[in-house]
Amino acid sequence: MALLEIKGLTKNFGGLRAVDSLDIRIEEGEILGIIGPNGAGKTTVFNLITGVFSPDEGRIVFEGHEITGLSPQKVCHKGIARTFQLIKPFGDMTTLENVMIGAFCRAEKLSTAMMESEKIIDFAGLSLKRNFLAKNLTIGDRKRLELARALATQPKILLLDEVMAGLNPKETIEAIQLINQIQSRGMTLLVIEHVMRAIMSLSSRIVMLNYGKKIAEGNPKEISSDEKVIKAYLGERYDQARNERS
Amino acid sequence: MTLHVKRWAKSPNFPFYCFVLSLFFVPLFLQDPYFIHQLIFICLFAYLSASWNIIGGYAGQTSLGHSAFVGIGAYVSTLLFINLGLTPWVGMFAGGLAATLVSLIIGFPAFRLTGPYFALTTIAFCEILRLWVTDTETLLGISLKGARGILLPIKGHSPYDFQFVDKVYYYYIILMMMVLILYVCYKIENSKMGYYLRAIKGNQEAARSLGVEVTQYKLLAFAISAFFTGMGGVFYAQMVLFIIPERILGLDISIELALITIIGGRGTLFGPIFGAFLLRPLSEITAAYFGGTYLGVHLILYGVLLMVSILFIPKGMTELFNRLYLKLIRSL
Amino acid sequence: MDSLVTGIRMQIYLQAILNGILIGSIYGSVTLGLSLIFGVMKIINFAHGSVLMLGMFATYWIWIFTKIDPLVSAIFVVPLLFGIGYYIQSFFLNPLFRRESAEVVEPISALLLTAGLSLAIDNLSLLFFKSDYRTIQTFYTTSTVHVGGFTLSVPRLLVLGASILIYLCLLWIIRRSRLGRAIRATSQDRDAAALQGINIYKIYNFTFAIGSATLGLAGAFLMPYFYVHPSVGVVFTIKAFIVVVLGGMGSITGAVFGGLIVGMIESVGSLFVSTTTTDLLVFLIFIFVLLFKPSGLMGEE
Numbered sequence: 001m002a003l004l005e006i007k008g009l010t011k012n013f014g015g016l017r018a019v020d021s022l023d024i025r026i027e028e029g030e031i032l033g034i035i036g037p038n039g040a041g042k043t044t045v046f047n048l049i050t051g052v053f054s055p056d057e058g059r060i061v062f063e064g065h066e067i068t069g070l071s072p073q074k075v076c077h078k079g080i081a082r083t084f085q086l087i088k089p090f091g092d093m094t095t096l097e098n099v100m101i102g103a104f105c106r107a108e109k110l111s112t113a114m115m116e117s118e119k120i121i122d123f124a125g126l127s128l129k130r131n132f133l134a135k136n137l138t139i140g141d142r143k144r145l146e147l148a149r150a151l152a153t154q155p156k157i158l159l160l161d162e163v164m165a166g167l168n169p170k171e172t173i174e175a176i177q178l179i180n181q182i183q184s185r186g187m188t189l190l191v192i193e194h195v196m197r198a199i200m201s202l203s204s205r206i207v208m209l210n211y212g213k214k215i216a217e218g219n220p221k222e223i224s225s226d227e228k229v230i231k232a233y234l235g236e237r238y239d240q241a242r243n244e245r246s
Numbered sequence: 247m248t249l250h251v252k253r254w255a256k257s258p259n260f261p262f263y264c265f266v267l268s269l270f271f272v273p274l275f276l277q278d279p280y281f282i283h284q285l286i287f288i289c290l291f292a293y294l295s296a297s298w299n300i301i302g303g304y305a306g307q308t309s310l311g312h313s314a315f316v317g318i319g320a321y322v323s324t325l326l327f328i329n330l331g332l333t334p335w336v337g338m339f340a341g342g343l344a345a346t347l348v349s350l351i352i353g354f355p356a357f358r359l360t361g362p363y364f365a366l367t368t369i370a371f372c373e374i375l376r377l378w379v380t381d382t383e384t385l386l387g388i389s390l391k392g393a394r395g396i397l398l399p400i401k402g403h404s405p406y407d408f409q410f411v412d413k414v415y416y417y418y419i420i421l422m423m424m425v426l427i428l429y430v431c432y433k434i435e436n437s438k439m440g441y442y443l444r445a446i447k448g449n450q451e452a453a454r455s456l457g458v459e460v461t462q463y464k465l466l467a468f469a470i471s472a473f474f475t476g477m478g479g480v481f482y483a484q485m486v487l488f489i490i491p492e493r494i495l496g497l498d499i500s501i502e503l504a505l506i507t508i509i510g511g512r513g514t515l516f517g518p519i520f521g522a523f524l525l526r527p528l529s530e531i532t533a534a535y536f537g538g539t540y541l542g543v544h545l546i547l548y549g550v551l552l553m554v555s556i557l558f559i560p561k562g563m564t565e566l567f568n569r570l571y572l573k574l575i576r577s578l
Numbered sequence: 579m580d581s582l583v584t585g586i587r588m589q590i591y592l593q594a595i596l597n598g599i600l601i602g603s604i605y606g607s608v609t610l611g612l613s614l615i616f617g618v619m620k621i622i623n624f625a626h627g628s629v630l631m632l633g634m635f636a637t638y639w640i641w642i643f644t645k646i647d648p649l650v651s652a653i654f655v656v657p658l659l660f661g662i663g664y665y666i667q668s669f670f671l672n673p674l675f676r677r678e679s680a681e682v683v684e685p686i687s688a689l690l691l692t693a694g695l696s697l698a699i700d701n702l703s704l705l706f707f708k709s710d711y712r713t714i715q716t717f718y719t720t721s722t723v724h725v726g727g728f729t730l731s732v733p734r735l736l737v738l739g740a741s742i743l744i745y746l747c748l749l750w751i752i753r754r755s756r757l758g759r760a761i762r763a764t765s766q767d768r769d770a771a772a773l774q775g776i777n778i779y780k781i782y783n784f785t786f787a788i789g790s791a792t793l794g795l796a797g798a799f800l801m802p803y804f805y806v807h808p809s810v811g812v813v814f815t816i817k818a819f820i821v822v823v824l825g826g827m828g829s830i831t832g833a834v835f836g837g838l839i840v841g842m843i844e845s846v847g848s849l850f851v852s853t854t855t856t857d858l859l860v861f862l863i864f865i866f867v868l869l870f871k872p873s874g875l876m877g878e879e
Contacts, residue, residue, distance in 0.1 A: 050455060052451075052455075071454070072451075072454040072455050073454050073457050073458060073459050073460070076454075076455060076456060076457035077457050081455070081456075082455055084451075084452070084455070088449045088451060088452035089448075089449075089452075090444065090445055090448030090449060090452065091448060092444075092447075092448060093444055093445070093448060097441065097444070100441055101441055101442070101445045101453065101456050101458065102456045102457075104438050104441060104442065104457075104458075105456060105457035107438075108438060109438075110436060110437060110438065110441075113438070113441075149456060150455075150456070152456075153456055153457055306684070308686045308689075308690070355865070355869050358869060359868060359869070361684060361685045361686045361689075362621075362622040362685050362686050362688075362689045363868060363872075365622075365686060365689060366622070366819060366823075366868070367865055367868055367869075369816070370861045370862075370864050370865050370868075371861075371865065373816075373857075373858075373861050374858050374861045374862060374865075377854045377855070377857050377858040377861070378858060380854055381852055381854040381855055381858075497812075501693070501697075504690075505694075508690065536705075542700075542701040542704050542705075543701065543704075543705055545697050545698075545700070545701040546697070546698050546701040546702050546705065548694075548697055549693075549694040549695065549696070549697030549698030549699075549701065550694070550698050551694075552690060552691075552693065552694030552697065553670065553691055553694040553695060553698070555694075556674070556687050556690055556691045556694065557670070557673055557674065557691070560687075
């Protein structure tokens with residue numbers, strides 16, 4: 001049984017169909033990459049899974065239980081955590097306090113939350129900055145914070161929305177390492193990414209969306225040679241040129 | 247032993263703790279009834295502002311209708327006293343509970359809105375209450391006296407009826423209430439609730455994604471705030487022995503509580519205390535200086551200080567003081 | 579006999595409706611400027627009523643010292659309030675907006691800032707102008723016209739005229755002028771406008787100035803029959819916000835409709851219940867609209 005299953009998911013905004021009869025399965029322990037041009041509906045899928053929006057049609061099943069339409073808070077408690085494309089740190093709180101908010105999802109006492117948070121901050125490489133106000137962190141550290149905070153909720157599946165955006169090459173490599181470490185601890189990940197290098201190296205499987213529909217699915221090798229993928233990203237004429245050359 | 251004392255003396259709030267402690271000894275040195283009377287009102291507004299701080303400061307939801315809770319507390323307790331002879335000591339709890347109930351009625355719809363729209367809604371709710379009471383002579387046979395207000399029967403020195411001739415009694419009661427609300431805020435600050443409220447203040451969407459039941463916590467903070475505010479309303483009624491909707495359900499009190507806390511420091515433990523002790527004496531001094539002809543001169547100051555606060559000192563005066571104190575400690 | 583009573587009742591209702599339109603136009607005239615300010619800068623301007631009060635006082639003092647009719651003195655009061663509004667935005671509010679681009683500034687800050695400003699202005703006025711209620715008596719203050727059996731107060735008709743004038747002026751400025759185009763661009767997408775070379779802070783200044791200038795016209799036309807007192811500001815501010823919400827925040831046409839609604843409720847309502855109750859009703863409707871139909875009647879413009 002898949003850890004997370006999306007069946008026939010559809011969402012309209014006014015006249016625009018953002019997500020169209022989407023079917024995706026995510027197996028436990030894998031990293032599933034989601035790629036696609038801007039506006040393909042990737043973040044909307046995240047929002048639907050995490051309960052920010054309710055789907056117009058379709059179901060979302062997590063660990064065999066129906067979670068369609070649950071509020072974001074309840075979805076988090078069930079074990080699905082996410083980061084945001086436009087990161088949302090609690091600016092006037094310290095790194096530690098930020099992560100503690102995540103930890104309080106599973107803890108009641110201040111001391112427990114603090115202890116758990118310290119561990120996660122260590123893991124995320126933010127220990128030196130634990131008492132920095134979130135608004136004073138660099139962009140790279142803020143992304144780590146967003147990640148650490150979500151991790152603190154002890155999720156079973158982590159949804160990362162373009163974590164690499166805005167990172168320099170060194171930071172990108174660190175991010176990839178961190179994500180791999182998270183996976184090796186048994187986490188399942190769903191990753192939206194534009195940075196091709198990163199997603200190709202991280203994912204065991206990749207799904208490509210365009211206009212809200214799934215247009216390709218497979219392992220990184222299959223995807224990188226898939227005609228539809230190339231067409232969507234690089235355009236018709238590149239694809240033609242490629243075919244003519246071969 | 248000396249090292250231990252030194253450590254918590256380094257806490258930035260240490261001078262404020264000392265200040266509050268010193269308030270207990272004031273009547274030993276100053277017995278002028280006028281002075282004590284002024285102090286009582288400063289402490290009352292400090293207490294009310296500290297109650298406001300729970301929702302307006304820690305949770306960051308600016309209520310501008312808190313006067314409703316002051317008034318509800320006052321009216322409920324007073325009516326129970328006049329009609330059923332219930333001692334205002336119990337009336338305090340009744341008033342607080344009534345205010346809590348109303349806060350939930352207001353909160354459920356109002357918390358669907360944020361920021362300034364929430365503020366406007368609270369103003370509207372409070373005005374509705376004030377207008378309704380103003381227009382109502384009797385309700386279910388109970389005399390509300392509407393716009394004329396209710397005079398409490400004077401019992402002289404009667405502890406059972408929560409009335410005293412010597413103001414010093416009131417002074418110590420309000421001091422105890424101040425300590426109580428400080429304790430409540432301290433406990434909230436250092437609890438899951440406190441952290442959650444700050445997250446809500448920071449970014450509600452992010453908070454939800456981390457499992458925070460935002461609306462529930464907002465309602466909880468609102469309810470706690472309303473309860474203690476209501477109790478403060480009862481104290482006011484017992485001090486002044488006269489309640490009238492224009493004053494006790496009026497926008498003025500709502501704004502003053504918010505103002506005091508914002509200038510003093512929202513979401514800080516001593517912000518409301520500091521704010522009250524800064525602003526209220528200022529208003530007394532300006533009133534005395536300009537005489538009775540120019541009412542509201544202190545409001546000019548309030549307005550200016552509010553603007554200065556928003557523009558230059560958004561964290562409030564206590565934060566400045568904290569930093570000064572820490573600098574002082576380090577240089578020693 | 580019955581039909582006579584019904585006839586009289588109809589007469590009373592219709593008169594109330596007509597009065598409602600007139601009262602509504604008062605509220606509309608004051609709110610138009612607020613709608614503009616809100617529509618462009620998305621802030622709750624609590625100082626709106628205070629600026630109106632200043633305009634009314636200016637009209638009053640001009641009349642006291644020069645005997646110039648209030649309607650004529652609008653020529654002076656409108657630019658005066660334009661300047662005051664420009665100054666308020668550039669000195670008090672723009673610093674707040676500038677900070678917003680650097681760090682997150684909560685929208686409530688603008689409300690509180692303008693609330694502080696209104697406190698200061700209102701009470702400074704109390705200090706300097708004292709606490710008397712002042713009125714201007716012109717030759718037409720008590721005039722009425724009789725139209726089709728109904729009595730209409732001339733000063734109120736003039737206010738109706740003023741509100742129409744303000745409405746048309748604003749519409750022209752927003753829709754036809756270059757400034758209006760810049761204002762619309764800024765209100766739709768601040769960053770995009772900035773990238774196009776629009777100095778958004780200057781636009782804010784002009785917006786607030788125009789919004790305040792409308793108060794000059796409204797205030798001058800109000801003086802012939804209303805009174806002025808430093809406390810007049812708060813009442814109008816709250817009323818104006820109710821009208822903005824009812825009519826649709828940011829919609830200038832909505833302000834007119836919102837004003838009419840409030841005017842009707844007050845006028846027709848007063849036939850049945852006390853003023854306190856009509857005020858209460860207005861607040862109730864205000865809450866309802868905020869909660870269930872936040873776009874008001876007309877929505878965004």
